[in-house]
Amino acid sequence: MATLSQIARLAGVSVSVASRVLNGDPKLRTRPDTRDRVLKAAKDLNYTANYAGRALRLARSKALALIIPAVSSPLFADLLSGATEAAEAQEYTLLIGRSDRITAGSDTLRRLVGEGRVDGFLLQRSDDLSDQALENLVANDARIVLVTSRTPGRRGSVILDDVAGARLATEHLVSLGHTRIGLIGGVPSSDIARRREQGYALALHEANLRRREAWVRRLGYSPEMAAAAMESLMATDPRPTGVVVANVNGAIGALTALRRLGIDVPGEMSVVAYHDEWVAEHTWPPLTTVKMPYYQVGVQAVQSLLSQLSGSPPQDVVVRDPAPLLVQRMSTAPPPPRP
Amino acid sequence: MATLSQIARLAGVSVSVASRVLNGDPKLRTRPDTRDRVLKAAKDLNYTANYAGRALRLARSKALALIIPAVSSPLFADLLSGATEAAEAQEYTLLIGRSDRITAGSDTLRRLVGEGRVDGFLLQRSDDLSDQALENLVANDARIVLVTSRTPGRRGSVILDDVAGARLATEHLVSLGHTRIGLIGGVPSSDIARRREQGYALALHEANLRRREAWVRRLGYSPEMAAAAMESLMATDPRPTGVVVANVNGAIGALTALRRLGIDVPGEMSVVAYHDEWVAEHTWPPLTTVKMPYYQVGVQAVQSLLSQLSGSPPQDVVVRDPAPLLVQRMSTAPPPPRP
DNA sequence: GGGGACTGAACAATCGTTTTTTCAGGGCTC
DNA sequence: GAGCCCTGAAAAAACGATTGTTCAGTCCCC
Numbered sequence: 001m002a003t004l005s006q007i008a009r010l011a012g013v014s015v016s017v018a019s020r021v022l023n024g025d026p027k028l029r030t031r032p033d034t035r036d037r038v039l040k041a042a043k044d045l046n047y048t049a050n051y052a053g054r055a056l057r058l059a060r061s062k063a064l065a066l067i068i069p070a071v072s073s074p075l076f077a078d079l080l081s082g083a084t085e086a087a088e089a090q091e092y093t094l095l096i097g098r099s100d101r102i103t104a105g106s107d108t109l110r111r112l113v114g115e116g117r118v119d120g121f122l123l124q125r126s127d128d129l130s131d132q133a134l135e136n137l138v139a140n141d142a143r144i145v146l147v148t149s150r151t152p153g154r155r156g157s158v159i160l161d162d163v164a165g166a167r168l169a170t171e172h173l174v175s176l177g178h179t180r181i182g183l184i185g186g187v188p189s190s191d192i193a194r195r196r197e198q199g200y201a202l203a204l205h206e207a208n209l210r211r212r213e214a215w216v217r218r219l220g221y222s223p224e225m226a227a228a229a230m231e232s233l234m235a236t237d238p239r240p241t242g243v244v245v246a247n248v249n250g251a252i253g254a255l256t257a258l259r260r261l262g263i264d265v266p267g268e269m270s271v272v273a274y275h276d277e278w279v280a281e282h283t284w285p286p287l288t289t290v291k292m293p294y295y296q297v298g299v300q301a302v303q304s305l306l307s308q309l310s311g312s313p314p315q316d317v318v319v320r321d322p323a324p325l326l327v328q329r330m331s332t333a334p335p336p337p338r339p
Numbered sequence: 340m341a342t343l344s345q346i347a348r349l350a351g352v353s354v355s356v357a358s359r360v361l362n363g364d365p366k367l368r369t370r371p372d373t374r375d376r377v378l379k380a381a382k383d384l385n386y387t388a389n390y391a392g393r394a395l396r397l398a399r400s401k402a403l404a405l406i407i408p409a410v411s412s413p414l415f416a417d418l419l420s421g422a423t424e425a426a427e428a429q430e431y432t433l434l435i436g437r438s439d440r441i442t443a444g445s446d447t448l449r450r451l452v453g454e455g456r457v458d459g460f461l462l463q464r465s466d467d468l469s470d471q472a473l474e475n476l477v478a479n480d481a482r483i484v485l486v487t488s489r490t491p492g493r494r495g496s497v498i499l500d501d502v503a504g505a506r507l508a509t510e511h512l513v514s515l516g517h518t519r520i521g522l523i524g525g526v527p528s529s530d531i532a533r534r535r536e537q538g539y540a541l542a543l544h545e546a547n548l549r550r551r552e553a554w555v556r557r558l559g560y561s562p563e564m565a566a567a568a569m570e571s572l573m574a575t576d577p578r579p580t581g582v583v584v585a586n587v588n589g590a591i592g593a594l595t596a597l598r599r600l601g602i603d604v605p606g607e608m609s610v611v612a613y614h615d616e617w618v619a620e621h622t623w624p625p626l627t628t629v630k631m632p633y634y635q636v637g638v639q640a641v642q643s644l645l646s647q648l649s650g651s652p653p654q655d656v657v658v659r660d661p662a663p664l665l666v667q668r669m670s671t672a673p674p675p676p677r678p
Numbered sequence: 679g680g681g682g683a684c685t686g687a688a689c690a691a692t693c694g695t696t697t698t699t700t701c702a703g704g705g706c707t708c
Numbered sequence: 709g710a711g712c713c714c715t716g717a718a719a720a721a722a723c724g725a726t727t728g729t730t731c732a733g734t735c736c737c738c
Contacts, residue, residue: 001453001454001455003723003724003725004724004725004726005724005725013687013688014687014688014689015688015724015725015726016687016688016689016690016725016726016727017686017687017688019724019725019726019727020726020727023725023726025726025727027727028686028687029684029685029686029687030685030686030687031685031686031687034686034687046453048450048453048454049454049724049725050395050454050455050723050724050725051394051400051454051455051456051724052391052392052394052395052400052455052723052724052725053391053395053693053723053724053725053726054724054725054726055390055391055394055693055725056389056391056392056395056692056693056694056695056723056724056725057692057693057724057725057726057727058693058725058726059693061390061391071415071416071419071420072413072415072416072417072616072617073413074411074412074413076410076411077410077411078411080410080435080437081410081437084436084437084440093434093451093456094434094435095432095433095434095435096419096433096434096435097423098419098420098423101423111387112432114340114385114387115387115388115389115390116340116389116390116391116694117390117432223617223620223621252618252621253621255621255623256620256621256625259623277411278411278562279591279618281562281595282562282591282592282594282595282622283621283622283623284594284598284622284623342693342694342695343694343695343696344694352717352718353717353718353719354694354695354696354718354719355695355696355697355698355717355718355719355720356716356717356718358694358695358696358697359696359697362695362696364696364697366697367716367717368714368715368716368717369715369716369717370715370716370717373716373717388694388695389693389694389695390694391693391694391695392693392694392695392696392723393694393695393696394695394723395693395694395695395722395723395724395725396694396695396696396697396722396723397695397696397723398723455724
C-alpha cells in the first residue's frame with residue numbers, strides 16, 4: 001500500500017503537508033493547487049493511512065472489543081448489529097470475543113488493552129461471573145461498559161428495561177385471565193434475573209395476585225435448565241396455568257418439556273417469553289414474546305464507551321426506546337376453566 | 340503500560356537487549372544475570388509488547404478477519420469457535436464482520452487490509468455473491484480463504500464434504516423405504532448448493548430411484564424461502580413422501596409450512612436437514628439432521644490462511660474428519676402405506 | 679528601502695518495536 | 709607485546725503517521 005511519503009513525493013510536497021491536507025487540519029494554510037495535488041496523489045495511489053503507524057502515534061487503536069457469552073443465540077445478532085453499526089459510524093472496528101472462554105485466571109482482557117489492541121470493552125458477562133471476578137479480569141483503569149448488566153463499581157453500563165419487559169409479559173397473562181402465574185427466571189446471583197423477577201412481582205402485585213414462591217424457578221436461561229424448571233413447576237399442586245420465561249431460548253426448552261409431558265400449549269398452559277428472535281416464530285406453538293430493543297443496546301453501549309473514552313465519567317443507562325413490545329403468537333390463551 | 344525502554348532502564352540494559360531477551364532471540368549472547376534482570380524487570384512492570392509498535396515494525400498485524408453472513412444462525416457459533424481457537428493458538432486475533440453488510444461497491448474489505456488492520460480474510464460469502472463480485476471486493480493480492488465455498492480463481496478455500504453430507508441425508512430416507520424424495524436446496528448460482536444437490540442425486544441414482552425435477556426446489560436456505568419451497572412441493576402430484584432440506588434453518592421453516600398445511604410429520608412426510616444445531620432438538624417434531632464438522636472448518640480455515648500468509652500457495656481443502664453424522668430425531672419415519 | 683507581519687510550506691521530534699551493525703574490552707595465540 | 713578473536717552489549721536505523729516549530733519568501737506600510 002501507498003505510504004504518506006509516497007503521496008508527498010508524487011505531489012511534490014513534504015510529508016507533513018500531505019498528512020495535514022488529508023486530515024483536514026484547520027491550522028494548515030495552503031494554496032488550493034497544493035491541496036489539489038495532494039488529494040489527487042492520494043487518490044491515484046489509492047492511499048489509506050496505515051493503521052499501525054497512526055495507532056502508534058496517537059496511542060489509540062480505534063478498536064473496541066465486544067465480549068459475549070453464548071454466541072450461538074440468535075439474540076446475539078441484534079446486539080452485534082447495533083454495536084457494529086455504531087462503531088463503524090465512528091470509524092471504529094469491533095473485535096468479538098467469547099466471555100465463556102474467559103476464565104477467572106485469564107489475562108486475555110488485560111492483554112487486549114495492555115497491548116493497545118483495543119481502546120475499551122463492551123462486556124456482556126455470563127450469569128456466573130461475579131462482580132469480584134469481573135474486577136479481577138480487567139485492569140483498574142480499563143474503559144469498559146457492561147452490556148445488559150450492572151456492577152456496583154464505577155463501571156459504565158447499558159441495560160434493558162428488564163422490569164418493564166418482564167412486567168409486560170406478566171401483564172399479558174394477567175389480562176388473559178390467568179391467576180396462577182409462574183416464573184422461570186435466571187440464577188439469583190444475576191442482577192438481570194433480579195430485575196426481571198421484580199417486573200414479574202410488580203405485575204402480580206398490581207393485579208392483586210398472590211405470588212407463590214413455589215411457582216418460581218431460578219435455574220438459568222439455557223433451554224435445558226428452563227426445561228428442567230418447567231418440569232418441576234408442573235409437579236406443583238395447584239400448578240400454574242401460565243408461565244413467564246425470562247429468556248426466549250429458555251422458553252424454547254420449556255416448550256419441549258411441556259411436549260414431553262403431554263401438556264397442551266396454550267390449552268392447558270400458556271407460555272410467554274422475554275426477548276424475541278426469529279426462531280420463536282417457528283416453534284410449536286409459535287411463541288408469544290416480549291421484544292426488547294437489543295439492537296439499541298448495542299448502539300448505546302458503543303456510544304457510551306466512546307464518550308467514556310473521550311473523558312466523560314462512566315454512566316449507567318437504561319434503554320427504554322423503543323419500549324418493550326408484546327409479540328402475540330400462539331403460545332398464550334385464557335386459562336382452562338376451573339375443574 | 341510499560342514500554343520496552345522502561346524495562347531496559349530498570350534492568351540497566353539497552354532497549355535492544357531487552358527486546359531480544361524477551362523475544363528469545365537465539366542470536367543474542369548474554370550473561371545469565373543480564374537475562375534475569377531483564378526478565379524480572381518485565382515481570383515487575385507487567386510488560387506486554389505494544390501492539391502498534393510491533394505491527395508497524397513487522398508490517399504484520401497478527402489479526403484476521405472472519406466475514407460471515409447471517410450471524411443470527413446458531414450454526415455460526417461452531418465455525419466461530421473453531422476459528423477463534425485456532426487463531427488464538429497462533430496468537431492471532433479475530434475480527435468479525437458481516438458479509439451481508441458488505442455490498443458490491445463497498446471497499447470495507449480492501450481497507451481492512453489496506454490499513455494493515457488484518458493480514459487476511461476468512462470469507463463465507465452469501466449465496467448471492469458471485470465470483471466476479473467477490474474479486475471486485477478484495478484486492479488482487481489479498482490473502483483470503485473462502486469458507487464453505489469455492490471460486491474458480493486462485494483463492495484458497497475450505498469446504499465441507501457437501502456431497503457426502505447430502506448423500507447421507509438422502510440415503511437415510513431411502514433406507515426408511517422412501518421412493519419419492521424431494522430436495523429443498525440453495526440457489527442454483529451457489530457452488531455449495533450444487534454440491535449438495537449432487538449428493539442428493541447420487542444417492543437417488545445408487546438406489547435406482549427416479550429423480551424428478553418437479554421435486555426439487557432451489558430458493559435458498561432461509562426459513563421463509565424453504566417454507567415457500569415446501570408449500571409448492573406439497574402441491575405436486577404425486578408428491579414426495581420425504582424431503583431433504585439442504586440447511587437446518589430452512590428445515591425449521593419447512594416444518595412450519597407443513598404445520599400450516601396440516602401435514603403430519605413424520606406420518607405423512609419425513610424431513611431431514613443438512614447441518615445440526617441446538618434448535619433442531621427443540622422443534623416439533625425434533626429434526627433429524629446430518630451433523631457436519633463446522634467447527635473443524637473454522638480451525639482448518641485459519642490454519643490454511645496462516646500457511647498462505649507464510650508463503651504457501653493457496654489450497655482447496657475439504658474437511659472430511661469427522662465424517663458427516665446422522666442425528667436421528669423424530670422428523671423421519673417410513674413413508675405412509677400406498678393408498 | 680528597511681522592518682514587520684503574513685503566507686505557505688518544510689523540518690524534526692516522537693510513538694514502541696525489531697534487527698542489523700558497531701563497538702569496547704578481555705583473553706588468547708604466536 | 710601486538711594482533712586477533714570472542715564475548716556481551718550498546719547504537720542506530722527503520723516502520724508510517726502526526727504535529728509543534730522553524731523558516732524562506734512576499735507583501736505592505738511608513
